[in-house]
Structure formats: structure tokens, C-alpha cells
Amino acid sequence: MSRLGVAVRGRLVEPYRLALDRYRTRPPTGGDSEIVTQVHRGDVRAFDVIVERHWAAVAAYLCTCTADLESVDDLTERTFSHAFVEAAQGAAPTFPWRVHLLATARGLVLREWVHRPVGPFLPGFRRWASAGGAWPLNCRPHLAEAYRTLPESRQAVLWHSIVEGDISGSATACLGARRGDFDRLASRARVALRESYLELRQRAAVLSVECTKYSALLAAAVAGGPTDPDAERGRADECIADHLAVCGRCREVYGDLADLDEQVRTQLPPLLLGWWPGPEYHRLRASQSPPGRPLAFLREAAARAAASASG
Numbered sequence: 001m002s003r004l005g006v007a008v009r010g011r012l013v014e015p016y017r018l019a020l021d022r023y024r025t026r027p028p029t030g031g032d033s034e035i036v037t038q039v040h041r042g043d044v045r046a047f048d049v050i051v052e053r054h055w056a057a058v059a060a061y062l063c064t065c066t067a068d069l070e071s072v073d074d075l076t077e078r079t080f081s082h083a084f085v086e087a088a089q090g091a092a093p094t095f096p097w098r099v100h101l102l103a104t105a106r107g108l109v110l111r112e113w114v115h116r117p118v119g120p121f122l123p124g125f126r127r128w129a130s131a132g133g134a135w136p137l138n139c140r141p142h143l144a145e146a147y148r149t150l151p152e153s154r155q156a157v158l159w160h161s162i163v164e165g166d167i168s169g170s171a172t173a174c175l176g177a178r179r180g181d182f183d184r185l186a187s188r189a190r191v192a193l194r195e196s197y198l199e200l201r202q203r204a205a206v207l208s209v210e211c212t213k214y215s216a217l218l219a220a221a222v223a224g225g226p227t228d229p230d231a232e233r234g235r236a237d238e239c240i241a242d243h244l245a246v247c248g249r250c251r252e253v254y255g256d257l258a259d260l261d262e263q264v265r266t267q268l269p270p271l272l273l274g275w276w277p278g279p280e281y282h283r284l285r286a287s288q289s290p291p292g293r294p295l296a297f298l299r300e301a302a303a304r305a306a307a308s309a310s311g
């Protein structure tokens with residue numbers, strides 16, 4: 001048998017030991033989805049990287065819900081423990097992990113509120129939870145629908161670049177991309193979102209003859225990026241202005257897509273998470289830092305998961 005054959009056979013026989021040896025000599029790298037795959041294959045320590053990348057965001061999000069910092073720590077650990085078990089069992093999403101972790105944290109803190117509504121929850125969160133933890137009804141759903149039709153990798157790019165405003169280095173690490181590729185990826189993801197939005201609108205077959213006539217001009221008016229010089233967009237704006245004045249449906253599309261970043265920032269997080277205190281979250285995220293290693297709570301979660309799998 002070739003040396004490669006032996007190595008492959010050895011890895012199959014002792015996946016955990018070999019993965020651990022690999023970790024000791026070379027810390028795991030790769031985007032979030034690759035890390036999660038490594039965890040599923042038995043490299044439990046790879047998940048430390050997920051904690052390092054997303055701890056500040058999850059802790060900040062929970063800080064917008066409760067004033068009890070001990071509770072924030074506990075819920076942050078539980079969020080990652082829960083996500084770790086999902087990853088180990090192969091039940092986790094591949095992308096975008098930031099949204100997945102914030103949604104997990106929201107579910108846990110909401111459950112805390114149900115059990116102990118008199119706890120030190122902050123007024124905004126308390127009002128939202130008391131009202132049934134409802135999704136906002138005043139948001140237009142079309143942008144979120146278009147976002148959901150995109151490949152998960154594009155969703156992650158849009159979330160990190162527009163909603164989180166992440167700097168290139170931290171975002172590309174999560175995405176598993178090269179640092180220099182971030183702007184290009186973000187620009188392509190914006191184009192894909194616009195196209196998906198316009199395509200969904202065409203497919204919904206709600207367009208009048210008049211709207212159909214103006215479709216191409218509307219698409220040109222809301223197009224972005226370096227391939228669309230201001231002059232060209234200005235001409236499209238001028239041509240469609242009369243139609244927008246009389247057509248609410250096209251006005252809505254124009255409103256959603258002409259200033260895409262602002263609309264994504266304001267519409268998307270409340271529609272994906274329900275609870276979203278954007279400015280507060282961003283302010284708090286800057287003051288959080290990940291815990292030092294070793295991450296005892298993760299080792300306990302790994303031991304519990306292994307025990308339940310063998311039991």
C-alpha cells in the first residue's frame with residue numbers, strides 16, 4: 001500500500017487523535033464553513049476559532065438585552081456550546097455563521113425572559129419580548145426575500161460588509177477569502193442582490209404594461225458599482241422620474257435598491273432576527289473581546305456531546 005494509502009487509512013481509523021496532532025502543530029485556519037466541517041470530522045478544538053471570531057458580536061448582542069453581565073457571559077457561552085454541538089453533529093448551517101449565532105443567542109435570551117420576566121432585562125428588549133418577540137410588520141419583505149435566494153456565501157458577504165461594517169481582515173477570515181478579495185466579493189454580492197430582487201419582482205407577475213416598459217430603465221437607475229458611472233445612472237433617473245411619480249410599486253423598488261446599503265442595514269437585521277438595536281449593538285461590539293484559551297465551557301460541551309453520542 002502506498003504511503004498515501006496508509007495515511008488515509010490511519011486517518012479513518014483514528015480521526016480524533018490525528019486531528020488533535022494536526023491542531024498542536026498547525027492551528028486550524030479557513031473560513032467559518034471550513035472550520036465547522038473540521039469540527040464535524042472530530043477536530044473539536046477547531047471551534048475555538050469560531051469563538052474567537054464571533055464572541056464580541058454575540059456578547060454585544062446579549063448586552064443589548066440584559067444589564068446582568070454575568071448573565072451575558074453565561075448566555076454567550078451557552079450560545080457557542082449549543083452551536084458547537086450542532087457543528088459536531090453536522091446539523092449546523094455552513095453560512096452565514098454570524099447571523100446563526102445571533103439568532104441562537106436571541107432564542108436563549110428570550111427563553112430566559114419567559115422563565116424570569118422580572119430579571120434585569122433592558123427596557124427596549126423587555127418591550128419587544130412583552131409584545132410577543134414579534135418580527136417587525138412595517139418592514140418591506142422584498143429585500144429579505146431576495147437575500148434568502150442568494151447562495152449562503154453571498155449572504156455572508158452582504159451581512160459582514162454592509163450590516164456589520166466589518167473591516168476587510170476580520171470579514172475575510174470568516175468568509176475564508178483572501179484579504180484583498182473583500183471589496184470585489186462585496187461588490188459582486190450587491191449586484192447579485194439587486195438582480196435577485198428585480199428577478200423576483202418580474203416573477204411575481206405584478207407588473208403592468210407600463211411598469212414592464214420601464215423595467216430596464218428602473219434596473220439601470222438602481223444599478224450600482226464602478227461599471228455604472230453616475231452620468232448613466234442620472235440619465236436613467238431622469239427618464240423614469242415621471243413613472244415613479246405615479247407608480248407606487250416601482251417607487252418601492254427604487255426606494256429599496258437606489259440606496260441599497262442603507263436599506264440592507266435598516267431592513268435586513270430586523271427581518272432576520274426580530275430583535276435588532278443596530279447602533280447600540282455596534283457600539284457595544286467594539287468594547288468586547290474574546291475569552292482566553294483554553295475554553296473550558298467548550299471542552300465540557302464536547303464531553304457532554306461525546307457522552308450522549310456513546311450513551
Ligand SMILES: [Zn+2]
Nearest residue numbers: 211247249250
Ligand atoms: Zn411601475
